[in-house]
Amino acid sequence: MKYVVYLKQIxxxxxxxxxxREINLVVKKGEILGLIGPSGAGKSTVIKTMLGMEKAxxxxxxxxxxxxxxxxxxxxxxxxAQSDALYETLSAKANLEFFAKMKGISKEQLTNEITHVARxxxxxxSLNRRVSEYxxxxxxxxxxxxxxxxxxxxxxxxxxxxxxxxxxRKKIWQELGILRDAGTSILITTHVMSEAELTxxxxxxxxxxxxxxxxxxxxxxxxxxESIEEVFLKAEESEELR
Amino acid sequence: MRIFAIVKRILAELLRDKxxxxxxxxxxxxIMWLMNIMFSANSDTKxxxxxxxxxxxxxxxxxxxxxxxxxxxxxxxxAKEKLQENKIDALIVYREKANTYNVTYTxxxxxxxxxxxxxxxxxxxxxxxxxLSQAIQKLEVIINNINPTSTKSLFVTAGNKTxxxxxxxxxxxxxxxxxxxVPILMGFFVFFFVFLxxxxxxxxxxxxxxxxxxxxxxxxxxxxxxxxxxxxxxVSIVQTTIIVLATIWLLKIEVVGSILSIILIxxxxxxxxxxxxxxxxxxxxxxxxxxxxxxxxxxxxxxFSGIIPLDSMATWVQYIGKVLPLTYTGDALTKIxxxxxxxxxxxxxxxxxxxxxxxxxxxxxVGLKRYRKV
Ligand SMILES: Nc1ncnc2c1ncn2[C@@H]1O[C@H](COP(=O)(O)OP(=O)(O)O)[C@@H](O)[C@H]1O
Ligand SMILES: [Mg+2]
Numbered sequence: 001m002k003y004v005v006y007l008k009q010i011x012x013x014x015x016x017x018x019x020x021r022e023i024n025l026v027v028k029k030g031e032i033l034g035l036i037g038p039s040g041a042g043k044s045t046v047i048k049t050m051l052g053m054e055k056a057x058x059x060x061x062x063x064x065x066x067x068x069x070x071x072x073x074x075x076x077x078x079x080x081a082q083s084d085a086l087y088e089t090l091s092a093k094a095n096l097e098f099f100a101k102m103k104g105i106s107k108e109q110l111t112n113e114i115t116h117v118a119r120x121x122x123x124x125x126s127l128n129r130r131v132s133e134y135x136x137x138x139x140x141x142x143x144x145x146x147x148x149x150x151x152x153x154x155x156x157x158x159x160x161x162x163x164x165x166x167x168x169r170k171k172i173w174q175e176l177g178i179l180r181d182a183g184t185s186i187l188i189t190t191h192v193m194s195e196a197e198l199t200x201x202x203x204x205x206x207x208x209x210x211x212x213x214x215x216x217x218x219x220x221x222x223x224x225x226e227s228i229e230e231v232f233l234k235a236e237e238s239e240e241l242r
Numbered sequence: 243m244r245i246f247a248i249v250k251r252i253l254a255e256l257l258r259d260k261x262x263x264x265x266x267x268x269x270x271x272x273i274m275w276l277m278n279i280m281f282s283a284n285s286d287t288k289x290x291x292x293x294x295x296x297x298x299x300x301x302x303x304x305x306x307x308x309x310x311x312x313x314x315x316x317x318x319x320x321a322k323e324k325l326q327e328n329k330i331d332a333l334i335v336y337r338e339k340a341n342t343y344n345v346t347y348t349x350x351x352x353x354x355x356x357x358x359x360x361x362x363x364x365x366x367x368x369x370x371x372x373x374l375s376q377a378i379q380k381l382e383v384i385i386n387n388i389n390p391t392s393t394k395s396l397f398v399t400a401g402n403k404t405x406x407x408x409x410x411x412x413x414x415x416x417x418x419x420x421x422x423x424v425p426i427l428m429g430f431f432v433f434f435f436v437f438l439x440x441x442x443x444x445x446x447x448x449x450x451x452x453x454x455x456x457x458x459x460x461x462x463x464x465x466x467x468x469x470x471x472x473x474x475x476x477v478s479i480v481q482t483t484i485i486v487l488a489t490i491w492l493l494k495i496e497v498v499g500s501i502l503s504i505i506l507i508x509x510x511x512x513x514x515x516x517x518x519x520x521x522x523x524x525x526x527x528x529x530x531x532x533x534x535x536x537x538x539x540x541x542x543x544x545x546f547s548g549i550i551p552l553d554s555m556a557t558w559v560q561y562i563g564k565v566l567p568l569t570y571t572g573d574a575l576t577k578i579x580x581x582x583x584x585x586x587x588x589x590x591x592x593x594x595x596x597x598x599x600x601x602x603x604x605x606x607x608v609g610l611k612r613y614r615k616v
Contacts, residue, residue, distance in 0.1 A: 049459055052615040069616040075460040082440035085451030087251065089258040094251070102459035146455070 248469025
């Protein structure tokens with residue numbers, strides 16, 4: 001299978017609330033896919049069902065040519081959750097070490113890996129501080145660093161740039177670009193439309209369906225507008241008319 | 243090994259969390275100390291009695307009883323007022339014509355009522371004996387007058403007091419209900435504290451999202467469960483030792499068997515509590531809900547665990563007791579402390595606890611499926 005992620009007719013409801021009606025979605029090797037949608041659209045739910053943290057009510061998910069859920073495949077995925085999810089009382093370094101070991105990174109590579117990811121997110125000088133002393137942005141960066149551990153083939157980032165200042169945000173996107181060029185596939189969610197312009201392909205999630213799925217340029221052309229934000233508004237309008 | 247990384251992380255977190263550490267290690271000592279104060283203060287109950295028309299000899303006998311004081315009233319009305327005002331604990335009225343003692347108790351404190359009844363009984367018995375021995379003495383004089391030598395030795399003993407020497411198989415004359423429940427309470431505190439701390443720990447891991455993140459790595463569910471069991475198991479060995487030693491020293495409990503066996507049984511219980519706490523935390527949505535489990539699943543255990551003898555209860559109640567781990571530790575600890583049983587005699591209790599542990603661990607590994615399907 002040529003796709004790194006392949007979601008086929010994924011359905012999910014919580015109690016009676018249908019969150020995902022029918023999600024069909026692919027991520028190809030070496031591309032950045034932006035999953036865009038307003039808060040509460042179900043972006044996190046898409047990610048959690050494909051990783052196996054939530055049980056889908058229907059459909060199939062394949063990651064790296066393996067039917068999900070599958071525990072071993074998780075070692076080849078870097079996942080950054082929407083919440084920071086860090087051990088606050090421990091140092092940043094202890095957090096990195098712990099998750100590195102969980103991912104199965106060997107002792108010899110441990111130090112190298114930690115130095116490497118800390119440099120990417122610009123935390124090299126504050127690794128020994130406790131996470132509870134970190135600012136919101138620093139926690140976000142540490143969270144991203146943990147996802148980057150072990151050079152995963154697939155990165156799944158749930159709203160990674162929330163609370164990060166513009167300069168660093170730019171740097172992170174640059175870094176994602178470098179990773180992509182090196183062959184990493186990236187699935188990134190955001191509700192910040194301007195960030196969507198930086199992706200290779202955009203999937204708009206609304207009312208439990210992917211209502212548009214193309215490169216940002218093509219979408220803007222198709223809807224005859226200047227930005228993804230306007231694409232989104234137009235798509236939402238036509239969706240509501242239907 | 244992932245398990246050891248998890249153990250290391252949990253212990254590191256715990257060492258930084260001074261409040262939980264204090265709760266685990268100091269709170270049991272504090273509670274045992276408070277119980278010590280409570281139960282040692284309770285030991286001398288004093289009662290105040292009022293007497294109307296009670297014969298002098300009975301009054302004297304009552305007064306001789308320790309912790310009993312008596313005031314004589316000439317009229318019943320005054321005495322009754324005193325009773326109304328709770329100034330006295332009981333009013334004793336003697337009706338000579340009917341040879342009857344009418345006793346009215348305040349009965350606000352069952353211990354005092356019981357003590358009064360006992361004191362009065364003793365006093366009346368004494369009175370009879372005194373009367374009897376006086377009669378005998380008179381008889382003696384008469385007999386002596388008839389035959390001065392032959393029967394003397396026979397009646398000399400009658401005036402002597404009979405002495406009772408008491409020997410206790412366990413403890414001493416101060417041994418009471420409290421001593422019986424100490425082993426059960428000790429087990430309960432081990433269970434309570436370990437349950438709370440371990441449950442809270444996994445809960446925090448879940449609400450902070452780190453559990454999700456952990457489950458997004460290839461870690462096995464069983465590795466997480468065993469990581470928790472090993473790390474908190476290590477802590478609970480320290481904690482249990484503290485609880486056991488504090489109980490024995492602070493409350494001056496006599497241990498017939500070996501202290502090491504007590505600690506071993508308690509650690510086993512702690513592991514059960516640990517697994518139980520972790521399991522319950524998967525059902526709780528917040529720390530508050532975790533607290534709500536305490537009156538629901540923790541406190542009732544204490545009633546079924548032998549404080550009130552189970553064999554006197556309905557069969558279904560006895561069956562409930564059989565599925566609660568505290569029943570088995572209560573039994574085992576009582577046997578070690580009071581009868582000096584060795585571990586080899588407690589194999590039944592130990593096997594029961596191991597079964598609890600095994601089942602709970604398995605349930606936990608399966609229970610984590612709620613958060614990751616594989
Ligand atoms: N565990 C859950 N139980 C019940 N409802 C949930 C749960 N997780 C998410 N939801 C609901 O599903 C919807 C989508 O949530 P989510 O995927 O987090 O949205 P997004 O990530 O796009 O902001 C929301 O309405 C949310 O309330
Ligand atoms: Mg979300």
